[in-house]
Structure formats: C-alpha cells, structure tokens
Amino acid sequence: MSQNSADLPWKVRLFASLFSSTFKLMIRRSDGSINRRQLNFLDYKTSPSPNKPIDGVITTDFTIDEARNLWFRVYTPVPRTSTSGSEVNAPVIFYFHGSGFICMAANSKLFDGFCYRLARLLPAVIFSVNYRLATEHRIVKSF
Secondary structure, three states, X not given: OOOOHHHOOHXXXXXXXXXXXXXXXHHEOOOOOEOHHHHXXXXXXXXXXXXXXXXXXXXXXXXXEOOOOEEEEEEEEOOOEOXXXXXXXXXXXXXXXXXXXXXXXXXXXXXXHHHHHHHHHOOOEEEEEOOOOOOOOOOOOOO
C-alpha cells in the first residue's frame, strides 16, 4: 500500500512544508540561480580515516586533479578471511553522489554515511567519486 500525503500526520506535513519553503528561500535566488555559499554552510564534510577503521571500514582520499577538484574516496572493508584462512575478494562499486550537479560532494556527511554502510554490509570496496559542480550563475563564461 503506497503512502500519500493524506496518510501522514498533519504535524509531519507542516514541518516538511515549512522546511522545504525555508530551504528554497535560503538557497534559491529570485532569478533561479543557487546561492552556493549558504548551501555549503549546511553541508557538513567528513574526513577520511586511513589508519583507524570506523564500523569496520577504512577510508582514503586520492586526488586526480586538484585544480578541477577531481578526487575520489575509497571505502575498504576490513579484510575478512574465509574458513580456509585466505582473504575473501570483495567486489568494486563506483558511486557518483546525487544532488543534481549543483551541491554536495563525495565527502558530504549524507553520502559518506551511505558509502560506509554499503561497504560494510555488502562487503564491497566503494569508490565514491567527486566531480566538478555546475556553475552557480545563470549566465556563465566558458571554462
């Protein structure tokens, strides 16, 4: 059975509506462009943990091109051994974060937590790729 807005309590609907409206007023300018400075204020970033596993996962950042902010974070589950004592190979997943090319990054708390859970539960090695975001302004110059 699908859940529509009529099934939600009125307090939840009111909170969601107020949050959505406030978020849009803070982030979107009147011309439709995005105020990335305020958006980044709400985006909490995380650091990698290359030496200490967190929830059985080690993370490491690798920079491809610093000028273009191209890098990726690797989530590696702590090696597990099979009953014969040999290490078990893990699959590899390339993850490109959402947010419509306008906000957030591979080290945003939301996506970082998701990749930790994915690496731990599958277990799999996750490559979370950061990419250049779209421009902030409606009329842009060439790159």
